Amino acid sequence: MNDFSLKRLNDTIRDVPDFPKPGILFKDITPVLADPEVFSIALDAMEEKVTGQRIDKIIGIDARGFIFGAALADRMKAGFIPLRKKGKLPYKSHEVSYSLEYGEATIEIHEDAVSPGERVYLVDDLLATGGTAAAAIDLIGRLKGDLVAVTFLVELAFLNGREKMKTPAPVHSILTY
Amino acid sequence: MNDFSLKRLNDTIRDVPDFPKPGILFKDITPVLADPEVFSIALDAMEEKVTGQRIDKIIGIDARGFIFGAALADRMKAGFIPLRKKGKLPYKSHEVSYSLEYGEATIEIHEDAVSPGERVYLVDDLLATGGTAAAAIDLIGRLKGDLVAVTFLVELAFLNGREKMKTPAPVHSILTY
Numbered sequence: 581m582n583d584f585s586l587k588r589l590n591d592t593i594r595d596v597p598d599f600p601k602p603g604i605l606f607k608d609i610t611p612v613l614a615d616p617e618v619f620s621i622a623l624d625a626m627e628e629k630v631t632g633q634r635i636d637k638i639i640g641i642d643a644r645g646f647i648f649g650a651a652l653a654d655r656m657k658a659g660f661i662p663l664r665k666k667g668k669l670p671y672k673s674h675e676v677s678y679s680l681e682y683g684e685a686t687i688e689i690h691e692d693a694v695s696p697g698e699r700v701y702l703v704d705d706l707l708a709t710g711g712t713a714a715a716a717i718d719l720i721g722r723l724k725g726d727l728v729a730v731t732f733l734v735e736l737a738f739l740n741g742r743e744k745m746k747t748p749a750p751v752h753s754i755l756t757y
Numbered sequence: 758m759n760d761f762s763l764k765r766l767n768d769t770i771r772d773v774p775d776f777p778k779p780g781i782l783f784k785d786i787t788p789v790l791a792d793p794e795v796f797s798i799a800l801d802a803m804e805e806k807v808t809g810q811r812i813d814k815i816i817g818i819d820a821r822g823f824i825f826g827a828a829l830a831d832r833m834k835a836g837f838i839p840l841r842k843k844g845k846l847p848y849k850s851h852e853v854s855y856s857l858e859y860g861e862a863t864i865e866i867h868e869d870a871v872s873p874g875e876r877v878y879l880v881d882d883l884l885a886t887g888g889t890a891a892a893a894i895d896l897i898g899r900l901k902g903d904l905v906a907v908t909f910l911v912e913l914a915f916l917n918g919r920e921k922m923k924t925p926a927p928v929h930s931i932l933t934y
Contacts, residue, residue: 596847606847610867613827614814614836623831637791643820647839650790650824651831654800659791660824668820670773670783690787 581628581754585621590755592618593734607734607757609705613647622733623651625754626703629731636698637661637725641716642668642687645704648733652703661693661700663716674722676715687712689719696724707732707753710741717747758802758931766802767932769795770911784911784934786882790824799910800828802931803880806908813875814838814902818893819845819864822881825910829880838870838877840893851899853892864889866896873901884909884930887918894924 592612599606612618626648635658640649642664653660666675666686673688694700702716713730720727727749735742735753745751769792771785789795803825812835817826819841830837843852843863850865871877879893890907897904904926912919912930922928 594848599847600844608847610839610846610848610870613830614838614870616830616834616836619830619837620834640824643823643841643845644839646820646823647817647827647837650828653790653793653796654828654831657793657797659793660796661791662787662821662824664820667777669787670776670785671771671787693787693791 581621581625586625586755589618589621589625593755607706607736609644609733612733619651622754623648623655626652626731626733627655629750629752630701630729633728634699635701635728637694637700639663639689639694639700639702639716639720641702641704641712644706648705649703652701658701661689663687663689663719674719676718678711678715680711681709685712687715687719689723691723694720694723694725698725699728700725701728702730703732705733707735707739707741707751709739710744713741714744714746717745758798758805762798763802763932766795766798770932784883784913786821786910789910796828799931800825800832803829803908803910804832806927806929807878807906810905811876812878812905814871814877816840816866816871816877816879816893816897818879818881818889821883825882826880829878835878838866840864840866840896851896853895855888855892857888858886862889864892864896866900868900871897871900871902875902876905877902878905879907880909882910884912884916884918884928886916887921890918891921891923894922 594608596606638653675688677686731752773783776783815830852865854863908929
């Protein structure tokens, strides 16, 4: 991934002030998705983080993580596993709850989504406070998946979400703010 | 798409009884996603429906539609547009509300997601009662997008959702129950 491509990716992300609430500057990735060349840069960068490593399953987090995870799974000939908000998965599932700023949230994974020892790659669009990603890593551990790496398109480093990631696997981000 | 591949796709979908409520037999597509060969069959079939036609944007509906739409957009070098449940899109949006069995739902699209005359392909995993897809078609019309086709992986024909689709564009499904 060269600097020119990364700059183009960075320049395509749109800052939206006061979303989802006053005082928050939201990093809107939809212009990245809408431009096939820039979407491809983002996917190339996420694929590059595990170059040469066997990946059995790619796990994407509900809902924007599905966008990157599914496209990467198709590219890399891996299975795609959706990790979902509570109540959305129809089959037997494991769940983990975690704290939000106000209240808590729960995410689930199907019990048969990952077999013990399968090599999995976890991707999401955004690392903010890290609660969701930490819960995802917990769920992968319950299924005895072998977590190869975690990659976020955007990391908001000032929120220190990286400190919540309890995994020996490398944690990458393509763009850091 | 040959009959052998379609049979394999069909055989991989899992029936889950009584989800999301008693009496409903849910068509669980997660085993399709988890198997790279079968996921590829599903994507091939959805891509085949618009073979030879220029597609500028692929629109996927929150949340499972993102899985197919994003992978197809990457394959077909088109932009990907997420159509989202209310309150999730950060930028200026159009919205349409529609009736559910109990209550109503609202979906949104960014105002700049599709330019007038752009050729768009709408995809989703499931055509049930058709309310969401009809709302999606309405939103595409508001942006003056040129809807080339609509494709669902699974159509529950006994729910007559197809009758709600008010569009001259062809409406396809890969598997029909």
